[in-house]
Amino acid sequence: MPPRKKIAALVSIYRKWSHAQHIVDRFLEGYGWNGRHHRPEIDVVSLYVDQVGEDDLSRERETRFPQLTVYPTIGDALTQGGSELAVDGVLLIAEHGEYPSNNKDQVLWPRYEFFQQMAAVFRSCGRSVPVFNDKHLSWNWDWARKMYDTSRELEFPFMAGSSLPVTWRTPSIDLPLGAQVEEAMCVCSSWIDGGDFHAFETVQAMVERRAGGEVGVKWVKAYRGDEFWQAHHEGRWSRQLFEACMCRSHQLTPGRAGFNDVFPTIDVMRERMADPWAYQYEHLDGLICTVIAANGLVGDFNFAAKLDDRDNPLSTNMYLAVPPTKSLASFFTPQVHNVERMFMTGQPTYPLERTLLTTGLTAAGLDSRAQDDQLLETPHLNIAYEAPSESTFWHT
Numbered sequence: 001m002p003p004r005k006k007i008a009a010l011v012s013i014y015r016k017w018s019h020a021q022h023i024v025d026r027f028l029e030g031y032g033w034n035g036r037h038h039r040p041e042i043d044v045v046s047l048y049v050d051q052v053g054e055d056d057l058s059r060e061r062e063t064r065f066p067q068l069t070v071y072p073t074i075g076d077a078l079t080q081g082g083s084e085l086a087v088d089g090v091l092l093i094a095e096h097g098e099y100p101s102n103n104k105d106q107v108l109w110p111r112y113e114f115f116q117q118m119a120a121v122f123r124s125c126g127r128s129v130p131v132f133n134d135k136h137l138s139w140n141w142d143w144a145r146k147m148y149d150t151s152r153e154l155e156f157p158f159m160a161g162s163s164l165p166v167t168w169r170t171p172s173i174d175l176p177l178g179a180q181v182e183e184a185m186c187v188c189s190s191w192i193d194g195g196d197f198h199a200f201e202t203v204q205a206m207v208e209r210r211a212g213g214e215v216g217v218k219w220v221k222a223y224r225g226d227e228f229w230q231a232h233h234e235g236r237w238s239r240q241l242f243e244a245c246m247c248r249s250h251q252l253t254p255g256r257a258g259f260n261d262v263f264p265t266i267d268v269m270r271e272r273m274a275d276p277w278a279y280q281y282e283h284l285d286g287l288i289c290t291v292i293a294a295n296g297l298v299g300d301f302n303f304a305a306k307l308d309d310r311d312n313p314l315s316t317n318m319y320l321a322v323p324p325t326k327s328l329a330s331f332f333t334p335q336v337h338n339v340e341r342m343f344m345t346g347q348p349t350y351p352l353e354r355t356l357l358t359t360g361l362t363a364a365g366l367d368s369r370a371q372d373d374q375l376l377e378t379p380h381l382n383i384a385y386e387a388p389s390e391s392t393f394w395h396t
Contacts, residue, residue, distance in 0.1 A: 005343055007089040008046040008077045010114050013097035014058040017323060019134050020049075020093045021057060022332040027091075027340070028065055031333045040340050043067045045087060048077040050110065051097045074117040085125040089343040090118060093134040095194075102139075104366045105192040111135075112143040119150050128156035130346060132339045135162045136197045136359040141380070144359045148352060159339060159348045160355035164198050164301060165205035166338055166393045167331035168319040170248070174391040175209040180308040183238050183288050187245035188301040190293035196279070196365055199291035200358040202301050202318050208354060208387040212285055216382040220281040220361060221375040222368035228276050233266075237280060237290040244304035244313040245292075251299030264297065272296040279365040284382065334394035350392050353385035 007027065011020035024047070030039035047070045049058045062070045071077040080086040094111040101107050111133060122128040131151070137144035137160055151158035175181070186202040188195070208214045223231050231237070246252055246264075253272050255262035264272065278292045304315035321327035338349040360381045368376050 005042045005088040006045045006086070007042055007091060007343060008048070008087040009044055009091040009093065010048045010074055010077060010118065011050070011091075012094040012099070012110065013051045013053070013056075014047070014049050014061070015053065015055040015096070016057065017329070019095040019332075022329050023091060023093055023134065023336055023339075024061075026332065026336040028061060028068070031336060032330075033333065033337060042089075042340065042343055045069065046071055046077040046080055048072075048074050050094070050114075074114060075121055078118060078121045079125075085121060085127055085129065087129060089129050090131045091134075091339070092118065092131060095135055104370050106139040106366065107193065108139055112138040112140065112147060115147050115150070119154065122154055122156070128154045130157040130342050131159075132342065133158070133160040133355075135194070136160070136362060137355060138359065139193065139363070141360055141363040144356065144363075145380075148356050151352065157342055157346055157348050158352050159342055159350065160352055161350075161358070162198060162201060163331040163335040164201050164318050164320060165350070165354070166334040168394050168396055169316045170250070170319050170396075171316055172396045173314070173316050174393065175206040175305065175314065176307075177209050177387070177389055178211045179209065181207055181210040181287055182306040182308055183241060183290075184303070184305040185237060185241040185245060185289065186291040186301060186303050187242060187249070187294050187298055188291070189251070189295050189299045190291075193362060193366065195293065196291070197358060197362045198301060199293070200279075200361045200365075201354075202303050203289050203291060204354055204358050204361075205393075206303055206305065207283075207287060207289065208351075208385070210287070213384065213386040214353070214357065215284040215384050217357065217361060217364075217378050218282045218284050219375050219377050220279060220364040220368055222365055222373040223278040223280065224276075224369070224373060227373060228278055229270065231278070237278070237288075237292075238306060241290075241304040241306060241313055241315075242292070244315040245302035246298065248302040248304070248315050248317040249298040249300055250317060250319070253297055269294075269297055277369070279361070279368070281361060281364075281378075331394075334392075338392055349390070350388060351385050353383055354387075357381060357383045
C-alpha cells in the first residue's frame, strides 16, 4: 500500500467560516461525496497561520489531529522544521483576515508573499510539489503573472481559483464543447475585486469550451452610474441574455411587494439596484462578454450565452448557497475534490490559465474603473489555452 500523501496548509487565518476552515477541514475530516463520507488518503501534517485571533481554530485542530503541527513560519511548515521539503503538496489560502486595502478597494491579500516564500523553499531544496492557490492569484497583475511563470519554471502542478466554477449548476449543464458562442453574460450579486473575480470565473468556466478554445482578451471597459443605465437602454449588451440570467436566479427580488414571481420592470430595477456596475470585454476571436453586478436585484451568480445553433439562450445558475442559513458551504466540496485529485495524481483537473486570465480581467476591470471607466486595451491578456473535455463541476 503506497504511503499517504502529506500536505502543508499556508493560510491567512483559521476561524469558523473562513476559506481555510472550509478547505483544510475537508482534508482533515473528510466530506460527503457520491452518497458516502469520503476521507482523503492525505494527511495535513503542517499548518502556517498568518493571523491568530481569539476565534482561532488552528490550535484546536492541532490538538485533535496528532499528525498536524502548527509552525511559526512558512519555511518551517514546508520542511516540518527541518532543512528539506517534507510535504507532497501545498494549500495556499489567503482569504479572510485583517489586511489593508488600496485606492481601488482591493484587499491586499498576501497570496504572492506566501507564494514567494514557498517558491524559495522549492528552489533551495531543489524540488517542487503540487500547489493549490485559493481564488485569484493576486490583486496585482504583475505578481500574478510571476506566480504563473514561476510554476512553469519550477515545473510543479499548479491549480487556482474559487469554488464557483465547480459548484452545482441549476440546471446541471455545461457549454457544449466546441460550441459557437456569439455573446455571454453573468448577472450577479457582487463586491469589488473578490466578487468581480467570481463573476469573471462564472463566464470563463463556460466560454473556454467554445470552438477554437480560449484565445485571450483584447479590451475591457467598466460601466457605472448613468452610463450603466444608458448602455443597458441602448443594448450595449443583450437584453435577452440579461433576462435569461434573471430567470435563472434563485434570489431575484420580486417586482412588487407581496408577490414572489413578478418580473421586474426597468423602473423597479433602477429602484432596487442603487449602485450597479458592469465590465464588458472582447476576446480576440470577437466574442463579447459582460458581467453585471446587480446588487439588490439578484443575490447569486447566473450565466447565459447566445449560441449560433439555438434560438433561446443557454443559461444556468451557479448555486452558491452560503452558510449558515442555506448550506454547510458545500460548494467547497467539489473544489476540494478536484484539488485532492491533483495531489494524488500530480495532474491539475482544470487549467491554471483560466485563473490567470480571470485574475487579469479583474485587475483590468478595476483599472478601467480607476481611470473614469475608460476602455483599456489588454495586450497582456493574450492568454490562449484549451479547456478540458471533462466537465469538472458538481453534477446533480
